[in-house]
Amino acid sequence: MTEWREGEAGTGEGVCVDRLTKTFRRHHALRGVCLEARPGRVTGFLGPNGSGKSTTLRCLLGLQRPDSGTATIEGVRYERHENPTSVVGAVLDSSTVDPAMSGYAHLKVYAAFGGHRAERVDRCVEELEMESYVHRCAGGYSTGMRQRLGIATALLGNPRIVVLDEPTNGLDPDGIAWIRELVRDFAASGRTVLVSTHVLSEFEGVLDDVVIVREGRTLVAGAVERLKEDLGVDSLEAVYAKAGGRR
């Protein structure tokens, strides 16, 4: 089995989380999570509800301070990057949009805030095919439209790394197919893509690498095909079950 080895820290490319711990009052949310995500690959961050995926991503993006361990992006902590939104674009569950604002106005504000060229707004609108509704109030958007707006916001800085927390939540089958294709395109363009999910079937055939966590610990990490071979199974679901991801 391709287990995570302690001290196997990142190379300065992509994302590296090393032995991260975090306690909320007396609850140990993270007990030594390790993960690595590399350029040109889609890495799935998998685990049941409450296993620590969002907390890990929040620590990675400087939104929460870990008790110990390191979480770096291209070898440096998020908050130490001079222009972080040009390095990493993230869509977390908590991403908020003012319902009274149009998607376009939202993107303009975030472009200005991140110090990105105004043309990037039109570029992202076009890339995510949002032209037909982007000038309407975001309060009337469907889940899929909101998801596209979140991703467009993350892409304003044309980041080399994209982090998506549960990106298929609430999407219909067309929306899920779109996300699958999008993350593959991101990786094909050389980006590092880190996607957290607990719905494995939606990412079967999309992930190059996986990191499986449970109860705040990394159970297994490695290339999907290699793990299937090592574990003698033929699906991501079976890798997950054999690695101990199921409750």
Ligand SMILES: Nc1ncnc2c1ncn2[C@@H]1O[C@H](COP(=O)(O)OP(=O)(O)OP(=O)(O)O)[C@@H](O)[C@H]1O
């Ligand atoms: N701010 C907080 N205060 C207290 N406990 C928290 C806080 N944030 C997370 N936790 C707890 O830490 C644990 C890990 O939560 P986290 O949201 O990281 O898991 P997750 O794997 O992302 O779950 P899900 O798939 O349901 O989103 C859970 O038991 C959760 O209740």
